[in-house]
Amino acid sequence: MFEVRFHGRGGQGAVTAADLLALAAFEEGRYAQSFPSFGSERMGAPVVAYCRLGEREIRTREPVVAPDCLIVIDPTLVHQVDLFAGLGPDGYVLVNSTRTLHELGLGSLADRFRPERLLTVPATEVAQRQIGRPLPNAALLGSFAALTAQVTIEAVSSAIRERFNRNPSVAERNVAAAAELFQQARQLMTANGRAVLGAPPD
């Protein structure tokens, strides 16, 4: 089983992202479960959502306490919430930010986790350009597909199209954003992590 925890703020689509990932995995014939952890239901409040992917029925209902991957939709959360709780040494971290991990003050992550499994991508900027709104949630799944290979970019695109089937134009723009972030993630990963980590502070 592969477990993902999404951290965002109310209004950024963390819950939708978890649902989309579950849908993508389902379309590839896997079992999936997604669910939110609701705190205050208001814009801007920290929101956590979960997604589990597996080869058989997923029965547990406990929140994801030991994630295989963290997706941080809002980088302003990195120093507010205990984001990395439970993440194992082989875990993946995907942060939505234009900055490198060092610039985010997260350079030490490279000591605790495998550097090639850490990635920052400018999902909000890509979403703003492709979708016209700063909604990075669906697009980030493109980078997730590249980083973890848990789902294909085709399945992510297909899930986005199904979810937004009443608004094909929104769907296609999200698909384009996901595709761009898939490619970006691929390029950053071949740069052997240095582009992601950035230069250590002086």
Added chain:
Amino acid sequence: MLRQIEGSRAVAETVALCRPEVVCAYPISPQTHIIEALGELVKTGELTPCEFINVESEFAAMSVAIGASAAGARAFTATASQGLLFMMEAVYNASGLGFPIVMTLANRAVGAPINIWNDHSDAMAARDAGWVQLFAETVQEAADLHIQAFRLAEEVSVPVMVCMDGFILTHATERVDLPTQEQVDAFLPPYVPRQVLDPADPYSIGSMVGPEAFEEVRYLAHARQLTALGRIGELGAEFAEAFGRDSGGLVHPYRSADADVVVVAMGSVLGTIKDVIDTQRAAGHRIGALGITSFRPFPIDAVRNALKGARRVVVVEKAISVGFGGVLSTDVAMTLSGLPVPVATVVAGLGGRTITKTSLGDVFEAALGDQLAPLTFLDLNRGLVERELERMALHRRSGPTAENMLRDLGVTGSRIG
């Protein structure tokens, strides 16, 4: 058709396949998505003929459902928590009058303190209201139980409450096999009311009944529930035959046949419990579970048969009868009357408190080693409790308990200024 779908949406689409003619409800978390989706299906014409009635309160929602049912319509509503309590007078009327209304209860804690998260306090508050209460373990079962609920309600003239854990099931997406209209139509015949307000054949419904017949009316209500008890098992079997899934029925045993310790529970926590049981089985412990689907009517014989061979029974329940202990445990203990099988109660998951595999594992291990206390509050923060008790002992005017505790935890700006 297999879909990856949100629990609320799966229930709404399944209810629509049951062809309700009147849907009325007042929004309340975590039930709202169900009613929103049904409203949408009525508006787009996908669910027709059906009247969607916006009401001003939960009391009105149940009253409209009663009126619709009395006029011969198949009626559906949904609620949760305070919403159920606010409609409670009409909830009793629906069963007392024998109207086969189906209601989804998206289980949520009851305030105060106000809390939107899941537990079973709302369902327990309606335990004696005369409704059938079925508890779903998964989204699939929640959807499937609604089809069986309409059939059962209309056959027996008893309203049915389908309980599904708020947020945990209502807001989760998972793989669900949604039936076709043809399948549902074949299982659920059109509603033929036993009593109907018909201008061509006028009579009144809802007479005052004095001591001369009240006990007899109540006895018949009990008898109808006992009839329902038999039908729930049969309908579950028929459903399995028609749909190929074991959803419904009275109880669901899991690895319990040879178990020393059997864990009894209702609703979605059974999934987590089963995972823990598999781990402990792999370590050589003889432990199993018994999921109770039908809480009212309570399947006394089925529960007794499933538990009589156990050395110890642990009831994990998301409710508390304050001043006593467990609610479900009381019923379970009754079924074991005369047998040397002690029943321990574990109160867990109140107000959405996470029930972890680790904590369940600890409790089950204690039970296997005969170390489990008769009443356990899972993961109770004793320090938090002690601090409030100290405050209360120190000052007469110690202030509101909930606010004091939140301040201790540092999770709210409850002090103004």
